[in-house]
Amino acid sequence: MSGEVLVIAEKPELARAIADALGGGQRQEGYIDCGKYAVAWLFGHMLELVAPETPWVMDELPLSFIPWQKRPARDKTKQLKIIQTLLKSAESIIHAGDPDDEGQLLVDEVIAWAGTRLPVQRVLINDNNPKVIQRAFAALRPNSDFAGMSAAAEARSVGDLVYGVNMTRAYTLAARAKGYDGVLSVGRVQTPILGLVVRRDRAHAAHTKAFYYTVTGDFEVEGHAFRARYLVREGDPVDDKGRLSDANAAQAIAARASGKPARIASCVTVAKKEPAPLPYNLLKLQMDAARKHGLKPDQVKEITQTLREKHRLITYNRSDSQYLSDEQHVDAPGVLAAIASTIPATASLIERADPTLKGRAFDSSKVSAHHAIVPTETSADFASLSANERKIYAMIAQAYIVQFFSHHAYDQTTLEVLVDGMAFTATSKVTTDPGWKSLYRSEDLEPQEGDDDQSVKQDLRGLLAGGEGRCSQALSVENETKPAPLYTMATLLADLTRVARYIRNDRLRVLLESRDKDKKGEHGGIGTPATRDVIIATLFQRGFLTEKGKNVVSTAQARSFYDALPDQAKFPDMTAIWHEQQRSITEGASTALKFVEGIAGYVESEIAALKAGGLQLHVESIPCPQCKKPLRKLKGAKGVFWGCSGRADGCTYTADDKGGKPQPRKAPAPVSELHKCMACGRGLRRMASRKNKGQFWWACSGYPECSQSYTDKAGKPDYSTGKNKGPASS
DSSP states (O other): OOOSEEEEESSHHHHHHHHHHTTOOEEETTEEEETTEEEEEOOSOOEEEOOOOOOOOGGGOSOOOSSOOEEEOTTTHHHHHHHHHHHHHOSEEEEEOOSSHHHHHHHHHHHHHHTOOOOEEEOOOSOOOHHHHHHHHTTOEEGGGGHHHHHHHHHHHHHHHHHHHHHHHHHHHHHHTTTOOSOOOOOTTHHHHHHHHHHHHHHHHTOOOOEEEEEEEEEEETTEEEEEEEOOOTTSOBOTTSOBOOHHHHHHHHHHHTTOEEEEEEEEEEEEEEOOOOOBOHHHHHHHHHHHHOOOHHHHHHHHHHHHHTSOOBSOSSOOOOOBOGGGGGGHHHHHHHHHHHOGGGHHHHHHOOTTOOOTTBOGGGOOSSOOBOBOSOOOOGGGSOHHHHHHHHHHHHHHHGGGSOOEEEEEEEEEEEETTEEEEEEEEEEEEOGGGGGSOGGGSOOOTTOOHHHHHOOOTTOOTTOEEEEEEEEEEEEEOOOOOOEEHHHHHHHHTOGGGGOSOHHHHHHHHHHTTTSTTOSSOOSOTTTHHHHHHHHHHTTSEEEETTEEEEOHHHHHHHHHSOHHHHSTHHHHHHHHHHHHHHTTSSOHHHHHHHHHHHHHHHHHHHHHHOOOOOOOOOBOTTTOOBEEEEEETTEEEEEETTGGGTOOOEEEEETTEEEOOOOOOOEEEEEEOTTTOOEEEEEEOSSSTTOEEEEETTTTTOOEEEEEETTEEEEEEEEESOGGGO
């Protein structure tokens, strides 16, 4: 290496972009030689926290992680050694992690692990555009300015390990003592997500049917026919949502309005414009892919990973941002051309696009650690992609193309009509320029707030205040209240961005919402775009969540587990509390050690309570036929089998597994006193053939020491056919 300065980038693609911005360089193994600079890269977290390797025994809990230790991840050692070698000849370091607390920690922990004392500067890059990178390199800051961010990220990481490992082991062991088969995993993010689903399922099931009433009138005013909705007024009988609750009152209003003169009290038309939807971040992409194509979040992340790494068709895929930098606008012609080349069917649409348009998506001030997920200037053979890759790329491409179409323009009219002293209201939206909406089918678009079929079909622009007519007919319609809808994958993902609404403590709710005040699409969320899909997949794998049609619902075992947990584990309050404490660490008012010690103390008290009171968990167990204690499913060298949970008390009962249930093992064939093995003299056993029903063979009872076997002839061993082979081959 000839470089005096070692730049450590968080990802290979960022390293390539930095090298290009520095004037290019020669690709070497694990880094790029750029003369004065050597640009190396990481692959996410290169180090992993060391969890104590102790047996799962309740008496061993809680496990202590203080002081915590890290070790190189098994698949990252080669790159770490390259970086270590580069450090020996470097004079200084530039930290090029993502500009957030996790990106700060990723590089800081590698520098700390290497034990170097070289001076470190920090470069903040959130866009791989060469001009942006060059400006960032001209504004380097001391890395020590960001020590608090790194400490906060480390505190959260260690805290999650202390909490998750201890609580999972404690609850699992307590459940296994009652015969539960499986792992009861507990996590700061995972368990509140489960809580969301359990509470929604129960609210749905507990819904009591009720009715409310709407009154609509058909009006004719100066040649215009339209339908308007009755406006509830003071004194009307209403429910808790302000809807008419009495059938007789609703019918009386309808009867009173029918056939009466009517007058337009007000009518206002406003020309409005609706900008194109922003490009995708990972969460929005996962939501739309679930809604349109039935894909699970982890599938979408895997697909985008392939589109990015293998096909080079999209930018960084784990982004939480829906904005692009101002500098990326100049890339528009190249990106649009690449889309047209990859998906020829879009060529006619792209011809209509105007790459000179610069909409709200291009705003550097709103780009966070990453920018939105958009296509690159690389093209590919669309037919060579898998079906799901084509679907996801097409969604990302469409969301980019619409940025270069005009706003959807429409006239919105709102009127109020009076009849016999009662007010009715109606709205209409009439498109004057479809703009970007011409690229979408109507079913692709989520309804806008306030939209309904009636408002779209009517055109009220010709009406004026003072216009007179009549209400030809008014009707009262009975409506049944609906229960809280069961989650779908899309609505569950959406709720994870706004879990603060479920926090019961007002201060904590405001605290969590304030954390996301500058994040588009996040309103006090839990988890991150890179982890939510993994957590949801884990809940499915553990048997806590399942699918019921298009709905995501909790299992009976999950609901029983939920009831056994303390409130702090199953509500999102803990994330808000941690955020407050981590903010204190970032500001230098606290330390990671103090935070972890607090988590350890909480865990110790929870486990003590669990040991003292046990776990109130209903488990459908299968009793041992010998001692009546619960059977447990176990895994041995030859696969899954069942064993008695009373083994420590001397019960040795075991059974085979068949379809997830214990299957009593057949008693071994008796040893013959008459027929002996010619090789060792031990008695033989007459065995039924596994391959051919009704056929038998003879095996030495001394197996596996003696593997002699004989064919069966008229119920006796045929000694002339002795074979020195094991019974497994028969």
